[in-house]
Amino acid sequence: MRKTAIGAALSGALALTALTGGGAQADEVWGGNTTIVDVSVNGGKDIAIGTQNTVTIKGSVTVSDPDGMDFARWVLWHGTDFFEPDAYSLQAGRTCADIDATTIKCAITATIDPQDLPGNSVAGKWYVAVDAYDKGNGGIAVNAYSTVLVKRYSRLSVNASPEPVAKGKTITVTGKLTRANWESFDYRAYTNQPVKLQFRKAGTSTYNTVKTVYTNSYGNLKTTVTASADGYWRYYFPGTTTTASAKATGDFVDVTGS
Missing domain, CATH: 2.60.40.10 (Immunoglobulins)
Structure with missing residues (x-):
């Protein structure tokens, strides 16, 4: 450098x-x-x-x-x-x-x-x-x-499963938060950070926050929610004074019987 x-x-x-x-x-x-x-x-x-x-x-x-x-x-x-x-x-x-x-x-x-x-x-x-x-x-x-x-710069991923899922059943939402390391020049886990789990119902344009999940020592995220309607699940990290915000691309889940 x-x-x-x-x-x-x-x-x-x-x-x-x-x-x-x-x-x-x-x-x-x-x-x-x-x-x-x-x-x-x-x-x-x-x-x-x-x-x-x-x-x-x-x-x-x-x-x-x-x-x-x-x-x-x-x-x-x-x-x-x-x-x-x-x-x-x-x-x-x-x-x-x-x-x-x-x-x-x-x-x-x-x-x-x-x-x-x-x-x-x-x-x-x-x-x-x-x-x-x-x-x-x-x-x-x-x-x-x-x-x-x-x-x-930060990166955030999401995966909601199973797909499809019956209404009233459990959806598991996982993800990972990483950020740029200016010493090793790769992306490393951002640990113990609050990340918002958000949901956008199919046919609408707005995401709403469902809960806040914290990253673990590997930057991983995992939580469960109850399936209620078709829609998109994503994680949103608002950022800190040293790390930029990030939004995962929404993962669509088809809820049968909804």
Whole structure:
């Protein structure tokens, strides 16, 4: 696994400042009166990363300055020291367009390769660092403008049996919950996690939660329910701060005599 300086991902004034905390408080302002108007990362959604494929993250930065703006950008990073982050995103593209004489909006594309991550410890809260440059040699840098959750991708399976089954008889629903391991680069059992067993009656479009089942030491799930009507059974894992949510594809059970 590679771990390089964040300067390789983002150079200039942003790379010269250090994390001082304070949310969106500027870490450095030079010249001008640049204002960060809006920052969007991944549509406000969590970022889920597996074990093999590079993940592309899209977003934007809108900035304004009386002198007019040149460009703006963001980078994602994890750790306590901006100079020595544990992990960070790489910028893959930036396209800026004028909104008016003082304001621009820059579309940003960044990537995170799971093979570059140092381990599972970097799952969770990452910082969004932003810098912007006006046309009069001024600008602003904020190393912790906001945060985003970068999570380990999860997988969830389900099997309901027997099929078909007589009304009033027992249905056994099994499954397994696993999540990406950024050290072994495979999927490992996610143990002792609450997972919702849900049912969607045939002819309807909504799943309803029937009960909560916990994964065992192998990530396995097993419970029983009483057959009452034709429909689909699935497991749903709502996720945690370090692991993405997952929904199993519904398994249809034909209930005879219903």
